[in-house]
Amino acid sequence: MENVNESGGGVGGCASNGGDVGGFMSGGSGVVGCVNGGGDVGRCASSGGDVGKCVSGDSDVVGCVSVRGGVGECASSGGDMGGCMSSGGSNVVACVSGGGVMGGCVSGGGGVRGCVSGDGDGGVGVFEEYLTSLLPHNAAWLAKAPPWCSNLALSNETVLANTKAWAERRASWTEVDICAPMRISVSEVYGRHLVATRDLRAGEMILLEPPLLLALRAKSAPYCSNCFKRAQNFSCPECGFFFCGADCITAEHRLECGILQRLGLTASHENRHHEESLINDRLSKLSPEQRAQAETLLQQSLSASEHQRRLEVLRHYVVLATVRTLVAMENNPLTKRLIFALQGHVNQSLQRYKVNQKNIVDVVVQRLGAANNTELVHRICSVWDTNAFDVPLGWGTRVHGLYPMSSLLTHNCRANTQQWFTAEGHLLLRTVQYVPAGAIITTCYTDPQWATLLRQDHLRVSKHFTCTCERCQDATELGTFLGSSQCAGCGAPVVSSQPLDPTAVWVCHGGCPQTATAKEVAGLGAKIGRSIGGMDGQDPVALISLARQLQQHLHPTHHVLIRLHVSTLNTIVNTDLRLMSDEELETVWAIASLVSGVVKRLEAPLTRLSVRVGREVVRLQLERLRRGRMMTGEATDIIKGLSEQVNECGLVLGWDSRMPDFTDVVQEYAALTHTINH
Structure with missing residues (x-):
């Protein structure tokens, strides 16, 4: 047995999952992430701001490594403190027990019924219905799928475009043979989870899921509430929230607008007209000189007032997801059932509950009157806290999204799938290994x-x-020693005597009697975190220098050093390696080799981090070959050894245009291969 699912599957902006493609890590560039610290051992939450306060991209905190204001790669989206079912917990509302179940594929009838297995329904009925509704988005689920579905090299946007065109051409969704690549299963250990119904190739897209709901994050900049692009100077005249323009004020917004108006973030038409009349009347009675002075002061006052109003709008972003959900539940029965079926954890003893009560529930119930049931609003908050994904859209905006089917994914520290997001927020789930x-x-x-x-x-x-999981139970973390400092006695790595116990004594892996308490280990992490906080992640010289200093205390593959090294590699993504000196090239090559060895142990071959690191490994090796840094026989072996990595990088980097380009690298590899072989 590995892990108790079902925590909801909101994986947010993690490097391995959340969908960030702009950098090695979800914070973009820099050394983002957390260091053991403050006795909390990180306590990483996201922007909700409690239980450890590792804020998802805005400030430095104890125990966090933050470069240029990001700790990134923390928990999912809106502050995953809502939780999930505990180790021995039970399923939530709508998780009722049912009758017989079937597994595998189903022929005819136009639905995906039968893709359920286990001891009972386990509350999966609504997910089975939802799965059926996803058929128009998943041509690969057909027993006779279109040929393009088998092409692993198609970009995510091409897959989406092909899917839309295919769905538009299809006249009916009934009487089709469906063979979905996964089924919903239920067990006491994992709760509801997804199981492969057939062998899945590495890189295969097994799910394309549009967002059930998207909403701006609580600490977003002024973005349009409809398309989520950066808003300039236009606001809804009724509620005051930001939009690109009048065209973005849709019928859907008007349903929310009637609720949001009660926040009083804009003056009524009558009040505005009355104030303008009074001002104009008073200005008309002044002398030209007095009028000019008054108009200047008035403009300053209006600017200050508008600035304050905009701040108030931003402060109330925190209620948008809940209001949007209430409106959607009112107008769509399936959405309502899904919200009740999704995992959540409403517990009055949790700090997150108290934060939600103050910032969301009281506002929604008392000020907005959008609901009179506080338990319902807490339920909605917990669903977002537990299941929301951090979604990077095509124009740079990051929003929160609910994807019910993807929320059923089970956790594993070495996962076999990873989420990708299209520019408009569709989630594509791809396998990263067989x-x-x-x-x-x-x-x-x-x-x-x-x-x-x-x-x-x-x-x-x-x-x-x-x-x-295997990694969590292994004190050496699959041989990477990612959490190990150096033994004060002999210099060997220090490891936990009981990895699953956060209070366990740490012992020397080399066998000497030296030990350290968990508190001492956390204290070292806090000290390192303070030394790194605010560092410029774009300065490779500073990053390498700091890593060398920290190696006096940390094992060479400690996670802080790996993050520094990954950040160093991130600085050369767009660098012409021919401009590097031989010494610089060999230094960065040593870093890339070290990081690559760690990543290969921790992640499957087709993850974003694997191929981004792999890209730099290939580039550096090709430059070393170009400079004749090795003998002919060795060069031939290296070229052959790079073949698989080149293919993997070419495949994955081609899935999203926001990933680094690999075309020139492939061409250089082909040219060098030809030169060496001839």
Whole structure:
């Protein structure tokens, strides 16, 4: 047995999952992430701001490594403190027990019924209905799928365009043979989860899911509430929230607008007209000189007032997801059932409950009158807290989104799938390795680059379970020693005597009697966090220098050093390697080799981090070959050894245009291969 699911599957902006494609890590550039610190061991939450206060991109806190204001790669989207079912918990509303179940594919009838297995319904009836509704988005689920579905090299946007065109041409969704690549299963250990119905190729897209709901994050900049692009100077005249222009004020917004108006973030038409009349009347009675002075002061006052109003709008972004959900539940029965069926954890003893009560529930119930049932509003908050994904849209905006089917993914620290997001927010779930039929389909709720102490702490606090996967139970973290400092006695790595116990004594892996308490280990992490905070992640010289200093205390593959090294590699993504000196090239090559070795142990071959690191490994090796840094026989072996990595990088980097370009690297590889072979 590995982990208790079902924590909801909101994996947010983790490097391995959340969908960030702009950098090695979800914070873009820099050393983002967390260091053991402050006795909390990180306590990484997202922007909700409680239980450890590792804010998802805005400030530095104790125990966090933050470069240029981002700690990134924390928990999912809106502050995953709502939690999930605990290790021995029970399913939530709508998780009722049902009758017989079937597994596998179903022929005819036009639905995906039968894609359920287990001891009973387990509350999956609504998800089975929802799965059926996703058929127009998943041509690959047909027994006779269109030919393009088997092409792994198609970009995500091309897959989406082909899917839309295919769906438009299809006249009917009844009487079709469906063979979905996964089924919903239920067990006491994992709760509701997804299981592969057939062997899945590495890189295969097994789910394309449009967002059930999208909403601006609580700490977003002024973005349009409809298309989520950066808003300039236009606001809805009724509620005061930001929009691109009048065209973005849709019928859907008008349903929300009637509620949001009660915040009083804009003056009524009558009041504005009355104030303008009074001002104009008084100005007309002044002398020209007095009028000019008064108009200047008036303009300053109006600017200050508008600035304050805009701040108030931003402050109330925190209620948008809840209001949008209430409206959607009122107008769509399936959405309402899904919200009740999704996992959530409403617990009055949690700090998150108190934060939600003050910032959301009281506002929605008392000021907006959008609901009179506080339990319902807390329920909605917990669903977003537990299940929301951090969604990077095509124009740089990051929003929160609910994807019910993807929320059923089970956690594993070395997951076999990863989420990608299109420019408009569709989620594509792709396998990152071969997945045999019958295997549980997994994702990672944390950042795989975190050490076990951090990952476990995050999962206990935000997801309410303890992960018992192979990596978590291994004191060496699959031989990477990602959480190990150096033994003060002999210099060997220090490891936890009981990796699943955050209070366990740490011992020398080399066998000497030196030990350290968990508090001492956390204290070292806090000290390192303070030394790194605010560092410029775009300065490779500073990053390399700091890493060398920290190696006096940390094992060479400690997660802080790996993050520094990953940030160093991120600085050369667009660098012409021919401009590097031989010494610089060899220094960065040594870093890339070290990082690549760690990543290969921690992540499957087709993850974003794997191929981004792989890209730099290939580039650096090709430049070393070009400079004749090795003998002919060795060069031939290296070229052959790079073949698989080149293919993997070419495949994955081609899925999203926001990923680094690999075309020139492939051409250089082909040219060098030809030169060496001839």
